[in-house]
Amino acid sequence: MSIKKYVKFATKSFALPNVCVRLRELLDCPRSSAEDIGNLISIDPSLTAKVLRLANSSLFRFPSQIESVSKAINVIGGEALYNLVISETASTAFKCFDSELIDLKQHWHASVYSGMLAKHLAMSTNAKVIERFFVMGILQNLSELVVAKRSPELYQQYLDSDKSLLPYQRQKQLFGFTFAHCSGIILESWNLPIGLFYPITHVNDVARQSSDREIGVLALSNRIAVRQLDKENHSDIELFTSEIANTVSLDMEMVSNATDYAERETVKIAALIR
Template structure:
């Protein structure tokens, strides 16, 4: 099945909640105020509670408590707030594509772990609005659920194969695309910002890894996640390929700090979003 058919299946099966669409419109409108944004979020009390919990979590580590959405906007900024809302939406999307072939709880944990790693790596590299990488880490393997739901037999073949290749290499060989590439196109079709979908779409493109720092950072985070989450098969994979090393100014001490951070905080943050 072509990548376009999986994208079409995903976009027909799940649409971004209206709050995501409206929030994006408000952020892109220079006439919008923090009060406008706060009023939009506050309509949904459950979303408000989750956003405030995340704003007060280890994702930001602010010294004082954030008690309201307007304060969250003033402290973390509108784009960071948008990323938190998209993160919360991700858990709903994951549930929509639930498959008996995938342990959804384990998949969610791995996705949040990847997001925590990516965010910390981006912070270490001095990237602004680093929680955007948290969202990218979560969403990059969304299409794995889509593929398992739409093509269970082919996905089962993928799972039963040997682990001599890295996951993204085997995905490319079997499906003709990587899960990250398919996820990126889905996110583009959901009209998410280019700063979210572009690095995901191109994360396994070695030429982009060598020329685009954000792609390189996300690729490094992915390799760390694979080495940590699937140690039995991939514990000793190369993290700093020549292409990644060309654009990423992160050392092994920073990698160790990011791994410690993700190990320590993933369960807590995953529980806040669900």
């Protein structure tokens, strides 16, 4: 099946909640205020509670309590708030594509772990809007659920394929595309910002890893996640390929710090969103 058919299946099966669309419109409108945005989020008490819990979590580590959405906007910024809303929406999307072939709890944990790695590495490189990297880490394997749901027999072949190859290599070999590439196109079709879908779409493109720092950071976090989550097959994976090293000026101590952070915080953050 072509990548276009999986994207079509995903977009027909799940649409972004209206609050995501309206929030994006308000953030892009120069006349909107923090009060306007706060009023929009506050319509949904459950979303409000989750956003405030996340704003007060270890994702931000602010010294004082954030007690309202408007304060969250003033303290963390509108884009960070948008990324929190998209993160919360992601858990709903994951459940929409639940499959018997995938342990959803384990998949969610791995996705949040990748997001925490990406966020910490991005922070170490002084990237802008670092929460965006957390969202990218979560969403990049969304299409794995889509593929498993739409083509269970083919996905089973993927599970049984040669695990000495890296996951993206196995995906490319069997499907003709990587899960990240498919996820990026799905996110683009949902009209998410280019700063979210572009790095995901091209994360396995070695040429772009060598020229685009954001893609390099995301690619590095993926390799770390593979090493940490599949030690049986990939404990010796090369982290700093020549392409990644060309754009990401980090060292193994920073990688160790990111790993420690992700392992310490993932369970707490995953529980807050779900």
